[in-house]
Amino acid sequence: FLYFIGMTKIAIFLFGALCVASTAAGTVTVPLYVDGGYMWYAGVDVGTPPRRFNFTVDTGSSDFLLVGTGCPYDSCGVAPAEQYNASASSSAQPLTCDAAARAGLQCATCVGATRLCGSNVTYGGNIEESFALVRDVATVVGGPGARTVVGDTYAINMGPQAVAAQRLRTLRALLRSKLRDSGVPDPSGMWGLASKSLVSAGYAPFFDSLVAASAGALADRFAVAMTPTGGKMTLGGSITPPEGFSYVPRALPEDFYRVEISDVAVGGVSLGLPPATYNDPGIVDTGTPTPTVPQAAFDALVRLIRSHCSGPNATALHGVCDVAANASVLLGGCFDYTDDQVEAFPTISFKLPASGVLAAMLEYRPQAYLIPQYYCESPTQRSFALQADAHFTVLGASLLQQYEVLFDRAGRRIGFAANPLGQP
Structure with missing residues (x-):
């Protein structure tokens, strides 16, 4: 198979043959x-x-x-x-x-x-x-x-x-x-x-x-x-009717499926970075297993999640608040989680505008970003399915699972609808 990690697409081919359509x-x-x-x-x-x-x-x-x-x-x-x-x-x-x-x-x-x-x-x-x-x-x-x-x-x-x-x-x-x-x-x-x-x-x-x-x-x-x-x-179409999608324009140049990303937020709180941070470029990529953000955005995102560990509304985030910073789940640590421990983590949001108006808000819930990863020693362990990249913001597969994504090439737009097959 071809296995990819973020924009570093680690390719290993294994066998192929299946039934389709x-x-x-x-x-x-x-x-x-x-x-x-x-x-x-x-x-x-x-x-x-x-x-x-x-x-x-x-x-x-x-x-x-x-x-x-x-x-x-x-x-x-x-x-x-x-x-x-x-x-x-x-x-x-x-x-x-x-x-x-x-x-x-x-x-x-x-x-x-x-x-x-x-x-x-x-x-x-x-x-x-x-x-x-x-x-x-x-x-x-x-x-x-x-x-x-x-x-x-x-x-x-x-x-x-x-x-x-x-x-x-x-x-x-x-x-x-x-x-x-x-x-x-x-x-x-x-x-x-x-x-x-x-x-x-x-x-x-x-x-x-x-x-x-x-x-x-x-x-x-x-x-x-x-x-x-x-x-x-x-x-040639989609499961969801065309009117059921929220559309954003396909950004230029038309090589990847580029989109404009105006902001990234954690628990509703903006990372506070300029939109240009996320658009060098921002792409929709089913072949990248997990999303990526530029290093500056990743560092800000990690700091914002860690801020939940202290203050009047502190939340005991397992794998973040109870371990050394360099062993955190956010930096590749692997931990076993209960459902309640997963639900304690904040939702990460990607904001996609169209002509200055918010066209889509893609929510990355903890059930989708705390998942088994190839590098964990046990299949029961989970790690953080979001990585840093030098430039790219990639809306990768673990985020996209929550949606049906319509690549309307003729209309030069990309649509997002709730996944009619269910969500992770």
Whole structure:
């Protein structure tokens, strides 16, 4: 699977294949599956004959990638029998550098004796994935299909994060047995749903190809509703009626799904930082498991939560008030909690304006931000699902679980509605 921590997206691919979708008039409903409460993924049939693979649903990137034949197991984490084999697909057309140039694509390198068009993508500045471009047929199971470009991944360099990644592998069985029981194999691919401008090779992302191939039958929008046990992605529409969403404009440039964030508050009290702090940029990203805020905002948020430990209205926050500051749950400490102890923590709010008016208030309740984390020693322990980043404010998956999020690309807006599938 592809596992991400904040904007440092630590990528480890494990196996893929799943069952998906059902169609309704003008829309396609795609079941989502989840691994350990961290990554949500869907199934797509690729090649001829079709072979089913699972793809992490990521609105924070745009490439459509699969671990390909020959990608080393030690770094890519996918058994050879589960890898994409372009040579076994009669519809696959590997793109040489010359063919790619004629198609207006950009190659970072020419791979091998056949000079295949090679490209790469870096997640969070730490994980580089290298792949060759292949045109092939891809079909959302039970839904639409299109001829599209598949990134045939042949190498993943995890760089300085390799040690952490190896630990994730050892915890995978524990997470799966304790945190989920879907029986669905983990993803071996990445379905990037953001804009073409993020694709360094210049090809159209998979969802763009689906919309184009539908000749108007599939609207240029999709919605995601995630839950701790799975969820649904709706292509061309949403579960919630359009009038049931609170909308914010999609901020420019249209690469990520950028939004303007005017303030962050803890228990209704503002962090007191200028809005520019949160918009370098602020994005909506289903592929990042937990939200992030810039370091200055994170430090202010930690101070404000700690302030609940003293004063006339003091609250005994377990893991904050009863431990040394450097051992706090807010800084990566792991603790067992009762329901009452969780409920004692304040709600964190993200304010999103539209034309100077408050359009949406995204509330991050303690039940959603105090959750099991991969680095905790026991699956019963919880830690703080919010991290610091150098620049990005990321509205990540553990926050987004509380909502159905509508990515209305045609309308250049993003909508938020109460999650019709329930909240964590």
